[in-house]
Amino acid sequence: ILPQLKASIPQAIDVKVAMDQTVTIRASVNDVERTLMISVLLVVLVVFFFLRNPRATFIPSVAVPVSLIGTFGVMYLLNYSVDNLSLMALTIATGFVVDDAIVVIENITRYLEQGMRPFEAALKGAREIGFTVLTISISLVVVFIPLLLMGGIVGRLFREFAMTLSIAIAVSMVISLTATPMMCAHLLKQQESHGWMFRSSERAFTWVVNAYGRTLAAVLNRAAITLAILLATIGLNVYLFIHVPKGFFPQQDNGRMMGSIQADQDTSFQAMDRILQQMIKIIDADPAVDTALGFTGGGTMNTARMFISLKPLEERKITADQIIARLRPKLARVPGATLYLQAAQDVRVGGRLSNAQYQFTMRGDNLQDLTVFAPRMLRELRNISVIADVSTDQQNLGLQSFIQYDRTTAARFGISPQLIDNTLYDAFGQRPVSTMYRALNQYHVVMEAAPEYWQNPLSLREIYVRSPRGQEVPLSAFSTFAPTTAPLAVTHQGLFPAVTMSFNLQPGVALGDAVDAIDEAAAKIGLPPTIHTGFAGTAQAYQQSLGSEPLLIAAALVTVYIVLGVLYESYIHPITILSTLPSAGVGALLALLLTHTDLSVIAIIGIILLIGIVKKNAIMMIDFAIAAERNEGKNSRDSIFEACMLRFRPILMTTMAALLGALPLALGTGTGSELRRPLGITIIGGLIVSQVLTLYTTPVVYLYFDRLQQWWDRARSRETDLLGSEA
Numbered sequence: 001i002l003p004q005l006k007a008s009i010p011q012a013i014d015v016k017v018a019m020d021q022t023v024t025i026r027a028s029v030n031d032v033e034r035t036l037m038i039s040v041l042l043v044v045l046v047v048f049f050f051l052r053n054p055r056a057t058f059i060p061s062v063a064v065p066v067s068l069i070g071t072f073g074v075m076y077l078l079n080y081s082v083d084n085l086s087l088m089a090l091t092i093a094t095g096f097v098v099d100d101a102i103v104v105i106e107n108i109t110r111y112l113e114q115g116m117r118p119f120e121a122a123l124k125g126a127r128e129i130g131f132t133v134l135t136i137s138i139s140l141v142v143v144f145i146p147l148l149l150m151g152g153i154v155g156r157l158f159r160e161f162a163m164t165l166s167i168a169i170a171v172s173m174v175i176s177l178t179a180t181p182m183m184c185a186h187l188l189k190q191q192e193s194h195g196w197m198f199r200s201s202e203r204a205f206t207w208v209v210n211a212y213g214r215t216l217a218a219v220l221n222r223a224a225i226t227l228a229i230l231l232a233t234i235g236l237n238v239y240l241f242i243h244v245p246k247g248f249f250p251q252q253d254n255g256r257m258m259g260s261i262q263a264d265q266d267t268s269f270q271a272m273d274r275i276l277q278q279m280i281k282i283i284d285a286d287p288a289v290d291t292a293l294g295f296t297g298g299g300t301m302n303t304a305r306m307f308i309s310l311k312p313l314e315e316r317k318i319t320a321d322q323i324i325a326r327l328r329p330k331l332a333r334v335p336g337a338t339l340y341l342q343a344a345q346d347v348r349v350g351g352r353l354s355n356a357q358y359q360f361t362m363r364g365d366n367l368q369d370l371t372v373f374a375p376r377m378l379r380e381l382r383n384i385s386v387i388a389d390v391s392t393d394q395q396n397l398g399l400q401s402f403i404q405y406d407r408t409t410a411a412r413f414g415i416s417p418q419l420i421d422n423t424l425y426d427a428f429g430q431r432p433v434s435t436m437y438r439a440l441n442q443y444h445v446v447m448e449a450a451p452e453y454w455q456n457p458l459s460l461r462e463i464y465v466r467s468p469r470g471q472e473v474p475l476s477a478f479s480t481f482a483p484t485t486a487p488l489a490v491t492h493q494g495l496f497p498a499v500t501m502s503f504n505l506q507p508g509v510a511l512g513d514a515v516d517a518i519d520e521a522a523a524k525i526g527l528p529p530t531i532h533t534g535f536a537g538t539a540q541a542y543q544q545s546l547g548s549e550p551l552l553i554a555a556a557l558v559t560v561y562i563v564l565g566v567l568y569e570s571y572i573h574p575i576t577i578l579s580t581l582p583s584a585g586v587g588a589l590l591a592l593l594l595t596h597t598d599l600s601v602i603a604i605i606g607i608i609l610l611i612g613i614v615k616k617n618a619i620m621m622i623d624f625a626i627a628a629e630r631n632e633g634k635n636s637r638d639s640i641f642e643a644c645m646l647r648f649r650p651i652l653m654t655t656m657a658a659l660l661g662a663l664p665l666a667l668g669t670g671t672g673s674e675l676r677r678p679l680g681i682t683i684i685g686g687l688i689v690s691q692v693l694t695l696y697t698t699p700v701v702y703l704y705f706d707r708l709q710q711w712w713d714r715a716r717s718r719e720t721d722l723l724g725s726e727a
Contacts, residue, residue: 018293019309024254024671027312031670032087039094040064042660047102050653052201056109059183060101063175067097070171075164084346085161088665088676092609092683093168095661096140099616099654100133100176106650108184122185130177132623135567137173139619140612141166142563146555147608154545154601161605209648212695216644219696220637226700233582233693240589245510247598248542249345250674253313253320256344259283259294259306260355262391263337265488266399267302268455275337276304282330283308288316288323300395300488306339313671321507340389342504346675355391356502358511358539360518363498365530367490371396373531374499380521387503387514394499398488401457405479413478414468423465423475428454457481493536500536510598511542549604556608557581560615572705573626577618579701583693584614584686591685597678606682613658613683614690618698620647625702636706640699651695659687 006015043064048057068090080086108125112118144162147155219226261279263272276294283292283306290311296304310316310323318326320343331339340355362377364370374394381390405420425431427449434445453459460481464472491498505514515535522533535543557578564574588607592599624643628634634642665673665680 018291019256019307021256023312024256027670028084028254028672029082029087031668031672032084032091032676034670035664035668035676036087036091036094038664039091039661042663043094043098043657046653046656046660047098050205050649050656051105051109053109053188055187055189056105059105059180059187060098062183063098063101063172063180064094066175066179067093067168067172070175071164071168074167074171078163080160080164083160084672084675085157086164088679089161089164090168091665091676092662092679093165093172095658096165096613097168097172098657100137100172101180102653102657103133103136103620103650104129104176104180105184106653108181108188110646112188118188119185121188122181125184126177126181128627132620133173133176135564135619135623136616137169138567139560139563139615141169142559143556143608143612145559146552147605150548150552154541154548158601158605165609205649209645212648213641213645216641216696216699220641220699220703223700223703226696227704229693230579230582230697230701233586237582237585237589240586240593241599244589244592244599246512246542247510247600248538248545250598250600250602250678251321251343251505252345252672252674253343254346254672255310255312255320257308257310257320257324257341258344259308259339259341260391261294261296261304261306261337261339262355263302263304265302265395265397267336269297269301270451270455271336272296272301272304275334276306278334279304279306279331279337279339282334283327286323286327288318300398302337302395302398302488308341325507338391340391340502340504342389346672354393354500354502354537356389356504358504358514359500359502359536360539361493361498361500361534361536362527363493363496363532363534365496367497369528369530370394370497370499373525373527374501376525377522377527378501380525381501381503381518384514384517384521386506386509386517388506389504390501391503392499392501393489393491395488396490397485400484400486401460402482402484403460403475403479404482409478413465413471413473415465415473415478419467420465420475420479423463427463457483508596511539512598515539515543545601552604553608553611556611560611572709573622576622576698576701576705577615580614580618580690580694580698581611583697584610584690587689588682588686590689591681592678594685595681597681600678602675603678603682606679607686609679609683610686610690614686614694616654617651617690617694620651621698622702636703640702644695644699648695651691655687655691659684662687 111121294306436443463475625639628639662683
């Protein structure tokens with residue numbers, strides 16, 4: 001397009017690309033693709049570490065690319081695009097899609113080690129573990145149902161993310177129940193003997209399993225203490241959720257900055273143009289800046305906008321926030337104006353243009369109260385230490401020249417008010433007086449006074465009014481001039497006059513802390529009932545999302561409980577499975593606190609994912625325990641103990657696969673990695689803590705509920721016998 005545009009305009013005009021957003025988009029997508037490949041490699045290494053067999057490693061490794069390819073096919077049918085959110089879902093999916101295959105092949109491998117032939121082991125292992133795989137996958141997919149039904153900007157953003165992840169899990173489930181047993185039957189062989197590396201690693205793994213067995217037996221003997229720890233984690237979840245810093249979306253550095261210049265309200269267009277040129281020179285001189293462009297006009301005369309493109313991150317070595325901090329003292333030397341800089345964000349909610357990233361709005365029933373209390377609120381906000389770049393769009397101190405004419409004197413000259421108005425409009429308006437026609441174009445001729453007469457109200461003395469009699473009468477002969485103030489603009493919101501104050505956050509400050517501080521400042525002023533306050537734009541969306549976050553998590557829990565209840569035909573077993581979640585919540589929130597990361601929308605998505613990930617440990621234990629009780633007649637303690645021992649290896653494998661699949665997200669430093677980092681942090685933190693606790697708490701909860709079920713059955717039986725004897 002650019003060559004065609006250059007050919008159609010005069011050669012004196014130079015056209016070049018000043019800001020190209022596609023550069024950072026491509027860099028971000030490339031970084032996600034690299035992260036995806038690293039995740040796939042780490043997951044394959046985990047499988048090989050535990051199975052120590054190239055053939056056995058190859059089988060679940062096939063599930064990853066095949067599941068991703070199948071997901072791409074469904075995405076194509078749904079008209080989805082490859083963007084940051086869908087690629088982030090695929091990266092997380094690498095740790096999930098291999099889980100089902102790991103569970104299947106581990107169970108088949110166990111029968112191979114017992115001496116069964118590969119075909120028989122594949123049939124028996126797949127038949128035995130099929131319901132478990134189905135339960136894990138379905139319960140993981142239903143976690144996303146509340147997210148799919150969520151409204152607002154957050155729901156629209158993450159609908160594609162949830163669909164992509166659900167598709168990948170569904171495809172992997174089908175592969176694990178069909179292709180994986182088939183490959184096991186034809187590729188695996190009975191192992192007559194193992195090498196020294198396998199034997200040494202097997203001894204180490206056996207020692208770990210035996211150590212877990214001893215500690216588990218001790219825990220089951222002191223079940224009350226373990227149950228108390230579980231209850232304490234529930235209370236700790238509530239405490240951490242209240243105290244963790246909360247935000248909306250992570251602050252990104254995508255190589256672009258925006259700036260808004262606000263000068264004194266008596267600044268003319270010419271003076272504003274000079275200020276803008278000074279600001280551009282200062283910013284252009286910074287070594288991290290690639291291009292800077294600005295413009296003024298189109299709004300009030302004392303404002304201007306700037307768009308800044310930064311050099312690639314590997315060249316500049318510092319973040320956009322650090323560049324802004326470096327430029328502030330240099331820009332402060334320009335008199336009469338302030339430049340408010342902010343890093344451009346990929347996700348910006350609300351179409352309101354302001355000087356900073358977040359907005360606080362005061363809406364008044366009348367303009368007088370708003371004029372009085374808005375400056376007071378501005379002073380309070382500037383005293384809050386956790387926010388910066390505080391400014392307001394209230395501009396009611398503009399200069400104007402008030403002309404008061406003597407009707408009697410003007411009448412003696414035959415001058416009417418309409419004639420005075422027309423004369424002033426000819427001088428200071430933009431009156432079209434003629435149109436010049438040429439062969440190709442037409443040109444409109446606009447009459448106005450020369451620019452040097454715009455700058456000083458004393459030029460009104462040079463204005464002459466032509467009377468109907470042909471006389472040129474000085475305007476000063478029948479009028480007086482007085483300077484006064486007037487609003488440059490009066491903004492409205494919902495038909496009411498409003499004042500919007502914009503602000504940025506200090507480095508390391510959460511949006512939730514800033515919102516609380518601003519609410520306290522508003523309460524301190526004592527605003528009258530005619531003034532209504534509220535946040536706008538991104539800050540407003542944050543408040544709405546903060547109110548819906550607990551409901552979203554609760555909806556996910558209820559949905560999972562209902563689905564598990566249907567699958568197990570029980571009210572008790574779903575509660576046992578969901579008892580694994582408090583430890584995951586504690587781990588996720590502690591990880592956010594330790595890494596100084598806000599509980600943002602991305603982190604909430606990570607916690608919702610944990611609901612689906614962590615419960616698979618309990619599902620694998622409980623499925624085997626129920627089968628042992630029904631088929632082998634074992635008591636609940638022996639069955640759950642045997643289930644924990646036999647499922648210890650697949651639990652470790654699936655947890656490590658999911659953890660290492662999320663590790664590149666948490667450690668990423670490339671373009672756009674800020675958006676993905678909270679997701680990886682919450683998943684890793686939740687998995688580590690839940691892995692340690694659920695291996696012990698789940699058996700204890702299972703035994704307590706089993707005793708409760710037995711007590712209930714005995715009570716019902718006694719009641720039935722009593723009713724029968726009375727009859």
